[in-house]
Amino acid sequence: MEIRTMQPADVPLAEKLSDDAFYHAALQSRRDSDPPAGRRSVSRSANWITRTEGFLTTDPDGCFVAYDAEGLAGFATSARREDTLWFLCTFAVRPGLQGQGLGKRLLDAAMAYGADCPHWMLSASDDPKALRRYRLAGFDLHPQLMLHGEVDRSRLVAVDGVREGSAADLDLLDAIDRKVRGAARGRDHTTLAGTGSLLVDVEGGGYAYAADNGPTLLAAIDEETATRLLWECLARTDGEAAMSHVTGANQWALDVGLAARLRIGTEGVLGVRGMAPPAPYIHNGALL
Ligand SMILES: CC(C)(COP(=O)(O)OP(=O)(O)OC[C@H]1O[C@@H](n2cnc3c(N)ncnc32)[C@H](O)[C@@H]1OP(=O)(O)O)[C@@H](O)C(=O)NCCC(=O)NCCS
Structure with missing residues (x-):
């Protein structure tokens, strides 16, 4: 073929x-x-x-x-x-x-x-054929945890220091991505903007795209900023939340999800070569 x-x-x-x-x-x-x-x-x-x-x-x-x-x-x-x-x-x-x-x-x-x-990433399903393929191709495989369920709104933590983002923030987003995952995204922000609302930390320490069911991407330079961004994403959920790309390097995200009464499951793996699993970071499955 x-x-x-x-x-x-x-x-x-x-x-x-x-x-x-x-x-x-x-x-x-x-x-x-x-x-x-x-x-x-x-x-x-x-x-x-x-x-x-x-x-x-x-x-x-x-x-x-x-x-x-x-x-x-x-x-x-x-x-x-x-x-x-x-x-x-x-x-x-x-x-x-x-x-x-x-x-x-x-x-x-x-x-x-x-x-x-020098750096390689993929987000894999649980298909054993995919996992075999990726490990044989030299990827380190890191299981992904998934937080899902309906956010208990009585547990929501009010956050400040998070604002709506815009195209004027692109340089800031690039700087955060270079630090956390090693490369800026360029045009992928146009695609991400179609998945949810851009939220930015007022101090410039992180950003997220918030969809109805949770973040489609979250990147920050420290866990305190990441935690605030995630609470804001959860406050914006409507119905079932489903965050399926939480690696073991991101225990802070589990703490937020559990405080919001979400359930923890497992789903798929993050594969990386030439880098560690990014943190604080919740990757996007297709745009990583
Ligand atoms: C993942 C996928 C794209 C791989 O394509 P493929 O044509 O099946 O891959 P290959 O045949 O080249 O490789 C599969 C490997 O798993 C092995 N395998 C076959 N059936 C298997 C099974 N049931 N369990 C474990 N391994 C199996 C094959 O022998 C082969 O290993 P080998 O090359 O060492 O012999 C395809 O299986 C698929 O579409 N899966 C569903 C979607 C998916 O999970 N995509 C990946 C998303 S990250």
Whole structure:
């Protein structure tokens, strides 16, 4: 099967394939205590497509597809920022074709795109095939904890020192990201702005994107700032909260979640090469 770079026409097919692959993987790894496995909603599918089209603009040489007689067989999308950080955005092979070596070829192609980057990140599902692939590719695997449930609003802690952010804050966000994860994000902030409201610490110590179900990203230079930002994100939740990217390096986030009466579960892993799991930090699954 030939592997070639992804083109815009491939994106809707990749969206469908990834939804199928992740849904099947979630059904297989799901425990009774986990939130129910579900398909992507229409709005999340649309966001996925917009985000991936963005990667074809910023990283056309980091996104790969393979086709067989039935259509799209698999793909891997990846990005690099400031020549220091490579990250894997989405990686999936059609259910039924998995476990036969296509994933390795797609991942090898995506990783070749980051070959000269010193730092590498990916956020993985619990699929044992993915975990095997990533460890064999040299990633250190750090289990992710997940905080979920409805925030007990009587426990909310009022915070000050957090304001709404805007495009005028981009230099500040860049400085925080270089310090915490080793590279600024550039255009990825446009995508993140579609996931939630930008919140910024008034002292310039951190920022977060707050969605209805919790932060889609949080980065700070100290735990006190991170804690305040997370409380503000939780205050803005509406219904079920679900924060699934908390590594063991971020115990402060567990303390906030537990104080808000959220439940702790486990979900997936953070894979890193050439770096430690960032902290204080709650990464974004596709934009890390
Ligand atoms: C992860 C994924 C993209 C990998 O693609 P793939 O084509 O299955 O990958 P490969 O066949 O190259 O590699 C799978 C490895 O797991 C092994 N494997 C196969 N079935 C397995 C199983 N049930 N449990 C554990 N390992 C298994 C394979 O033998 C292979 O290892 P090897 O190369 O040492 O022999 C694909 O399985 C998938 O789409 N999974 C669901 C979505 C997902 O989790 N994506 C990753 C998100 S981070």
